[in-house]
Amino acid sequence: MKTNFFEHIATLNTPGIWKLAIQVDANGNFTVSELFTALHCGDNAAKLIIPMNLCGTAQDLDEGFFDKVTEALPKTSELYTNMEAHLKSVEAAKTASKMEQDKKNKEKAKTATTGTTPKNETDQEIPELKEDKKKKYEGIMKSIAELNDRCKYEEALDLLPTVEEYPEKENELKNKRADLNRKKDLMAQATLTFNS
Incomplete structure (x- = not known):
């Protein structure tokens, strides 16, 4: 039996990881839990995205699954891209920050003066x-x-x-x-x- 399920996913042309969970109840109704995640996203906020749950008969899902997924996917994909870009910009700003540089210099000076590295209270x-x-x-x-x-x-x-x-x-x-x-x-x- 041939299906074109994966051809539909390929036409979406969005690289990432698809997680699908399919549950069938005693009456033959389906619940499909779908979660798309980007291949690489270092922002922990990405973990806040919850799966999209679709419920219906086999015919409902055959007719509407990709319509619903196609509707949501661009927004999800764009969000992951923005998260990754934001994370990189935050790291760049942090590295360039004068306050961060001053903190590093202060730690180096303290280490050079005392000959020991600073310890926090829990080290006691x-x-x-x-x-x-x-x-x-x-x-x-x-x-x-x-x-x-x-x-x-x-x-x-x-x-x-x-x-x-x-x-x-x-x-x-x-x-x-x-x-x-x-x-x-x-x-x-x-x-x-x-x-x-």
Whole structure:
């Protein structure tokens, strides 16, 4: 049996990664979750884009899938391009920043004067305990990232450590909690149907 599904994707002429998940219920209705990502985008904001969900019968999807995808794809592709360009411009500006250069020079001068590199407050902990705590935190955050990639935001939130456990990571933990809550809420609202 011949299909022209991949020929349709080729005609879109947009390099990237396509992730499709197809679910069929007992009544023969389909839910297709489609997510297009750029090949290279270093901006973490790209992870905020959630999949587009399309629901309907096999005939509905045969007739309308590529119309919906074609409608959304240019905006998504342009967003990835803008994110990457923005990220590069931010890095260029940061490198050229006089304040950044002054900071580097100050650190060099301090190191030359004292003969030691500056330490932050967390370096005062017992090294073995600090290393164990760091490994545990990194393991938890890796698990959260994996759950996030699979759109399991509720489970990721349950795993997220508290600020009391890692006070030195307060900003990171608060930002991660806000991001996961936002994605969870968006996922609840994201189902598009062909009836709308």
